[in-house]
Amino acid sequence: MATEPSDRLNALLLDRNAVAIVCRQPLESVEGPGGVVFPPTYAGKGDNAPPEYNISDFGDGRNVCTMDSVQSQANRIEAAFLTAPYRALVREVTVRAELADGEQRIIDVLEAPHRLADATIRFSDLRQDAERAFRNFRDAPRAVAELSPMSLLMGAFDSRGTYCKIPRALTARIEAHNVRRLVRRALYSAALTGKDLGHEDSKLSQIGLDNALDGPIPGGIIADGGIWREAVLNLIALRQNCGQRVTNRYDEKPSKTPPDDLSAYIFGLGLVSLTLQPETFLRQGCLLVAAAPVAATIRYADGAKTSFSLSTVDALEFAKTAALRFGVASLPPRQGHFQRELIDEANRQAQEKNEKKKVKGNRGA
Template structure:
């Protein structure tokens, strides 16, 4: 039997040091082709698909890593329905081009931030976190750096653990291969663009310029052809221990900070999945399985609870109001080439 969530209970989970250690969702996904459909995992340099074999022989493939999931989830806070929950920071560069901080890979610790007027403010906020765990300045400047984690590895070395962690894996996988051939529309050697001898050499060498540029037949044998999986699962976890370690100016401000970040975490974790991960990998939730949230107590016991996106958004909206934590100021800053050059020299 699921417990009923209330605002009071969510407040307690965010602030009570004896409360649950985490919230967890295991969600079964399906390819749009249905059970047993072929999907394409990401490919990595030197290894291709990231497929591990467990001691019992089960093969597990990474479909979307923790970092990749975070990068997919974070830009939702640019959308009109969620933009009011967080400060909007845009970096202007080039000729009238802009990029949101939600699209910056290292978030507040990125080189792009150090190349703007936000450099000193970000450094000061990271140092406050390093010195005392005070995350208030970061939350006012870039709260998603707390929700999805950040590492200021090129400057203060402040390392902020993720509050929300999501990963997609496929279990019991079989790897497939595929072959393909390209045939040019005309015979260029017959038109004296190159000789028959050059053509014969190029067709057996994918590194040959004629092959690379598409002037001869090109063969591609035994390339990765996707996988078939017995089960695809998405695991989402909200780390309440990490949340309750964050501090602010005083006890009351600390409570407001934690509730605000908890609200953002709930919104991110319950938002509908954008299942188009890459070409050949479009996933949807399995309609035959229920969404099962659990909270995990310190003794390891688990209890089910019902959590909807509407409830999460309502709670987050309340915590973002000025009477609660409030949302930091939105800013538009410009990329400064001089600061970027100085940063390169400093690192060198």
Template sequence: MNAPTPMPLDEATLNGWTDAPLGPVALTLRQVMQPVEGPGSVIFPPTYADLGYCIDRLSDGTRVALIDSVGSQANRMEPLFKHKPYSDLVPKVTIALGNGKVVDLLDVGHRLGDALVRASGLSEAVRDAFHAFTETGSAVPIAKLAPTSLVFGAWDSRGEGSKLPRLVSSTIRAWDVDPIHRAAQYNPPADYAALDVFSDDEKKKAEGNVKSPLAQRGFVHVPAVGEKGQGGELGGVLARGDFVRSVTVNLVALRALRGESEETTAALRRYILGLALVTATDPGDAFLRQGCLLTPDPETPADWTLVARSGQRQPVALTPDAALAFAQQAATSFGVGQSQENVPFDKIKAKADLKAKDGRS
């Protein structure tokens, strides 16, 4: 059976995704990745406190490892808008800490809901934007101030309590994995006891004790063997199955966004859809961490699929170039918000926020 022909995308089709109340519910992508070292290579997942690797065992015994979480993927995707031509699509907002360091809002993990934003000269504008969203339903002030908060989500947990759902979510998982371990031994370049830095008795007590100050400072032999019973330090995972990146663009959440009028609502949705499509289609550089560098698998083409309310699935011809062209047109129609650079951090606001009852200002 021949594969269905991908739906061509034109402006009318894209606009229909934002306007039709009973329109499609999502765009999805299943992209097979591979380690740069090739199949059968060891890859290092993220580690979590008191957990190590996040590996789930399914009912059939298959083990699935989380390689990059939704939050991590969002934080990797969002800084795309710091670079041309994408930087023209959003306002540039930076916060000056007063110590010579300037933080771009695109690098702030909780976006408009972050403590750094509340403790800056942006606090009043952000409070008003969340208030407008809560009281009137209008997302326009947020879109003018920090539109990526609408794309990747934000929670004003210590203010109005507004929750902005993610329109773009992405994860990477490895299937059918086996965790492996590694062991290491540190050997100092000199015998510091012989150099009279400390005594032979102190050396004997410290060697092999990773908690010893001499071991922690690198003055004695010390093994790195990981937790007892684990066979050594976490040494990555070996996957017999695929590394799969799954991306979803939530069109239902997109159509929930409102402006002050039908015209403004349409322009807002198209603008945010354009930003969502740009980030979702960008291939990025999947250097996730040391020992985890992935690329798309050229032998397994990744196709975008449009999912209807009925569950019917149809491939669509969505490309980075098409997404950018739509985003640029939508940004012009909506009007990109004014940039605000070097907004000062306010220590007094930060201290007041710490003292606020129940964490609310």
């Protein structure tokens, strides 16, 4: 009799010799292989420097260009859990903020870039619950999961509070290999010029009148070595984040006891994240599609690997069962309120800290 997907996945989670699920998929421009695509740009060096792509050159003609970083991929994956049917897998925890113009904005923790450690939480009346969860993370990680389960999957660093650091268990990134850089220049030809309007002594290009030149600026890349999306579900980090501190010998047989509800829950979220169809429109000029199916493998501590196949349906069903067992449905929604008065106090403390560093530095000199 064929093994049920849930039995197979539970056995994988319990197998301490299994250390990761690795997925790799080739992507290409919607225009086809060799199409021009635009990576994200980053600030250049120096004042008024043009933006740059993040390209690592190896000095032998090979290079790697960041198309979507680990952080960006994590944010895209989390955004998918804001929509059905994935919304039911994660408790709704939000912060309501009143903006300067009186507008009300509600931010879901799934939208917060730093998850439970984000400033939206730290400056709200949920901060004490978040701080308590971070302080108890090593001994009782369930409190983190009840507020932000993605913090146990994608990681979180409470760098301005408890300094608790939760490792990433799931990483994904998109990179282009052996790229050729393109540059572009632009010419804006105004319908009306300053000369036409009698302003011959002044340039009006800043307000949209007069011709204007732009460039050279980055004009995209061509990836001769292909574009690849790679995702890794680190089973060791996942187990540790969920409180499994005892390290079994790798040659032990997998336990037949069902995994604990927290580990199964975070594992289910990880499986769904691996099988989600990634967002293909990354930015203007970068519309990617799959060039081949995902190749997934399970890697073992002794270096062995086996192919891994899991449908989106099976991943979702496993995650639903695990979420039900964990008790997501019984957790009521939480809404905190952003407290703007905390900002001044935080600024004051930060300034005092910087002043102490300066004094210490001067003494050392």
